[in-house]
Amino acid sequence: MSIIAEYKALEAQIAEQQRRLESLKNDDKLKREIEFEGKLRSLLAEYGYSLRNIIMLLTPADSKSSFSPAQDVRRKRTLKRYKNPNTGEVIETKGGNHKALKIWKAEYGSEKVESWLQ
Numbered sequence: 001m002s003i004i005a006e007y008k009a010l011e012a013q014i015a016e017q018q019r020r021l022e023s024l025k026n027d028d029k030l031k032r033e034i035e036f037e038g039k040l041r042s043l044l045a046e047y048g049y050s051l052r053n054i055i056m057l058l059t060p061a062d063s064k065s066s067f068s069p070a071q072d073v074r075r076k077r078t079l080k081r082y083k084n085p086n087t088g089e090v091i092e093t094k095g096g097n098h099k100a101l102k103i104w105k106a107e108y109g110s111e112k113v114e115s116w117l118q
Contacts, residue, residue, distance in 0.1 A: 077094040077095060078094070079092055079093070079094055080092070080093055080094070080117055081117070081118045082101060082104070082113060082116045082117055082118070083116055083118055084104065084116060085116065091104075101113070
């Protein structure tokens with residue numbers, strides 16, 4: 001694409017965005033939402049509450065929601081590295097369901113393979 005064509009395309013995009021912005025500025029729904037947000041934020045500040053406090057207040061304790069505290073999040077599994085001293089082969093896994101690791105455990109025994117953990 002030539003620079004002139006790119007320039008004209010950008011100008012057209014800017015003009016379209018400006019038309020959309022002007023139509024939104026005159027939209028009554030947007031004006032009402034902005035007014036509501038301003039009043040809500042001033043009310044929250046007056047009482048010393050945050051949006052998170054309001055969500056926790058309005059959400060029933062027995063229901064699971066997307067706004068649940070971070071403590072409910074499952075911790076990530078750690079990466080484990082096993083190095084076979086006989087062959088020098090290395091296996092990296094986050095769980096115990098690795099095909100080659102199962103073969104090693106069947107061949108050498110679970111305790112011996114676990115001692116290879118680095």
